[in-house]
Amino acid sequence: MTMREITYRQALNEALAEELERDPNVFLMGEEVAQYNGAYKISQGLLDRFGPSRIIDTPISENGFAGMGIGAAMVGLRPIVEFMTFSFSLVAFDQVVNNAPNMLTMSGGQFNVPITFRGPNGPAHQIGATHMHATEPLYANFPGLKICTPATPRDAKGLLKTAIRDDNPVLVLEAELLYSSKGLVEPEGHELLIPLGQAEIKRQGSDVTIICYAQTVPMALAAAEALEEEEISAEVLDLRSIKPLDMEAILNSVAKTHRVVIAEQDRPYCGIGSELCYRIQKEIFDELDAPIARVAQEDVAMPYNERLEKAVLPSAAKIVTAVKKVCYA
Numbered sequence: 001m002t003m004r005e006i007t008y009r010q011a012l013n014e015a016l017a018e019e020l021e022r023d024p025n026v027f028l029m030g031e032e033v034a035q036y037n038g039a040y041k042i043s044q045g046l047l048d049r050f051g052p053s054r055i056i057d058t059p060i061s062e063n064g065f066a067g068m069g070i071g072a073a074m075v076g077l078r079p080i081v082e083f084m085t086f087s088f089s090l091v092a093f094d095q096v097v098n099n100a101p102n103m104l105t106m107s108g109g110q111f112n113v114p115i116t117f118r119g120p121n122g123p124a125h126q127i128g129a130t131h132m133h134a135t136e137p138l139y140a141n142f143p144g145l146k147i148c149t150p151a152t153p154r155d156a157k158g159l160l161k162t163a164i165r166d167d168n169p170v171l172v173l174e175a176e177l178l179y180s181s182k183g184l185v186e187p188e189g190h191e192l193l194i195p196l197g198q199a200e201i202k203r204q205g206s207d208v209t210i211i212c213y214a215q216t217v218p219m220a221l222a223a224a225e226a227l228e229e230e231e232i233s234a235e236v237l238d239l240r241s242i243k244p245l246d247m248e249a250i251l252n253s254v255a256k257t258h259r260v261v262i263a264e265q266d267r268p269y270c271g272i273g274s275e276l277c278y279r280i281q282k283e284i285f286d287e288l289d290a291p292i293a294r295v296a297q298e299d300v301a302m303p304y305n306e307r308l309e310k311a312v313l314p315s316a317a318k319i320v321t322a323v324k325k326v327c328y329a
Contacts (some may be wrong), residue, residue: 007180008179011185012160021221027072028054028124057123070082086171087132090135100113112167114166134266145170206256210265223263224236232327261292290326
């Protein structure tokens, strides 16, 4: 099989097109997804191909079109709802956390809600405090929601296709800064489905496990390259899904390396890393040779100033420092 190099943006576009072609019940809606081809051009060309009944521009009313999507899912359709940024999904918080995940239980199993919420999530570059929330800890707290965080074009395509086919509400949290990144993906026509809840080792190592996801994955890989020069072998484990979480892969890697650094794009207080720390020490405390270290955002509102923003965000350099600390280097 000859792999081809495409961008993260192209991979998402292919996933949408393939699922729209495969299932007439699938449709996409959101702000500027149709006439403008998407704010980030993820839906480029889909309106011309599938028409305005399946690629639908909505008013600037996240709670309105999220609620409409949930209603459509309840009667058998498979909506894909794009939020221009997941910071805007907070306007639809009631729909996403009250309606979508609870309908199956509250209806006594009468209504599934096979809906996909997708769009850019987490820090970008100088777009201000209200546009840069990493929402994964918020949504991970609610039963009934599944959450995936692809870091590569291949993962973006495979996870989005799987999410669209799932009978439950799934959030596909895309990293805006990765939209132009490139990676190898199977040829067109190949059915690429990546199961939710299946982590992947992006780089083998023996001295420390760097657990990461979304935009911290390339940071972790860069850190591992730098650490190799100092004779520290870092294993990079990409979660790919926040919920469900692949604890088997996490525990196997930690049992192998005995040291852990968690690189996360959210803030530390009640963040994803908090849950990971608890689970690791609960399950295999005796395997740890050092306290777990975390690299996350600083616990402050995101500054607009570029230098201050850089100081607040996680980075490869901060990961290197954390690894040296847990390795007593």
